[in-house]
Amino acid sequence: MKNFILSCAVSVAFLPATSWAQEDAASAFASRDFATAKALWLSEAAVGSAEAMLGLGLLADRGFGQQRDFDVAFDWYLQAASLGLAEAQFNVAIMLDAGLGRERDVEEAQIWYTRAALRDHARAQYNLGLLYEAGDGIAANPALAAYWFGQAAQSVPAAAQKEVAPVTASRTLAAPDVTFDKVDTSQVELVWNADPNANATLLLEVIEAPRVGENYGAPTISVKTVASGILEMSDLPTEHAIWRVVNLASDDTDYAAADWSSNQGIAPPRGRITLFSDPAVKSMEDAASIFASSLRQAGYWVQITDDVSKQSDNFYVSYGYASDQQLAQAIAEFLPSTEQITPVKQLLRSMQPGEVAVNLSAFR
Structure with missing residues (x-):
């Protein structure tokens, strides 16, 4: 060489x-x-x-x-x-x-x-x-x-002319080691090392941190790659942005994530929680507001939505990836429950890594 x-x-x-x-x-x-x-x-x-x-x-x-x-x-x-x-x-x-x-x-x-x-x-x-x-x-x-x-x-x-023999060993799930990052208002550039036996699909997430008491939003950037780095050009609110690289399992059932980073030392969330609330039920809106306040004080990012098309059927806590089951269970224990409702369920490809959904309509 x-x-x-x-x-x-x-x-x-x-x-x-x-x-x-x-x-x-x-x-x-x-x-x-x-x-x-x-x-x-x-x-x-x-x-x-x-x-x-x-x-x-x-x-x-x-x-x-x-x-x-x-x-x-x-x-x-x-x-x-x-x-x-x-x-x-x-x-x-x-x-x-x-x-x-x-x-x-x-x-x-x-x-x-x-x-x-x-x-x-x-x-x-x-x-x-x-x-x-x-x-x-x-x-x-x-x-x-x-x-x-x-x-x-x-x-x-x-x-x-190159022919490289594929990896035959079983794929592991290990967090990538980010060795370089440069994030400003016009681009996100990261380089990482990955376990040679790890799954090759990685996800870049860039998210704007919510203001105090406000809903968090969808990622500014959410893009997959199989390379050893990524360069994305975008208008970014870098003063309030955090980012990380996530190694996704080949079947999308789980992930392993690098730590969140930020130019301004923004504390990452303990998790992201979406509360689905029925606006026709006043008590539900009030309950969502109370739950959101408590969760935010505990270090979670929260959004409240009345988009019933995305609600979680007849169970009240759902998660997308196996690594978030513990988070979903903790949220389920934080909220009231009834014996008739399945408290926690995994819904594949339903949300971002680190997200949990709570269907308050299940309480009706």
Whole structure:
């Protein structure tokens, strides 16, 4: 793997020369006037141009017009990569993978390869497949190797020729280990490690925290993936948003979730509770309000709804996933019951992980 990366780095270095910089700098570079290219790129980098930072990294990396310096090259690439430039992210990953400019760090390289791969960088997708295929510095993961080779196959012929043996061991259900997250008002970007024997379907949940005494709402983002990371562009209320990655069982009966995260240290809910209330029955509305207040004080997020189309038939507490049975049982014990009503029941694919529904109409 390391030999491949080194040979690949040489070819990559020359590719962007006429495509990703201001015209004057690119022209100077193309005509091998490296001093002029450097001066222009330094000026552009000073005002935040990621493309100029990439150009400066290239000059140092290849020793064009100056002594070759991998440390300087890495620093410039890293600055451009941090601004979201896929080519720079790929170069950072290559240098970390090969131990150029920094000590070799495959786990960190995997993060940068993934970030570039999520931006459709085909060579990053291919290299990521190689990492997961070989298990060189990270755990081998045939499912992810096959996935990333598949993503790169159209642009990288070698990827199309790859055949990765599938995992034959029984799938486990383990929470993903999130190794990178960047969430702002325009995007959600996460990278994670997953157990090679774990189920490959993961769910990203981003939820806006409710104001005090208000109903919680549907997730701002709820999207599934089988990759080792995700990049979602969206308008987000990051001051009040929390997020997590959830590993879903293949039959949708259970899940294992990473911890909730937040930019503002928002406390995650103990659980999310939906109370179905019949607006025609005044006492039921009053009871829902009382229950909601008590649950909120106990750290749960609550919503009250009169959407009878989503009510839970003739039982009064339901949950969607096996891991939420204990939560549903706790809520059932918190509320009054009658002997004629089945208190708790699992309804597959009926709600989000960590949600429980209470049908107050069952009390009638």
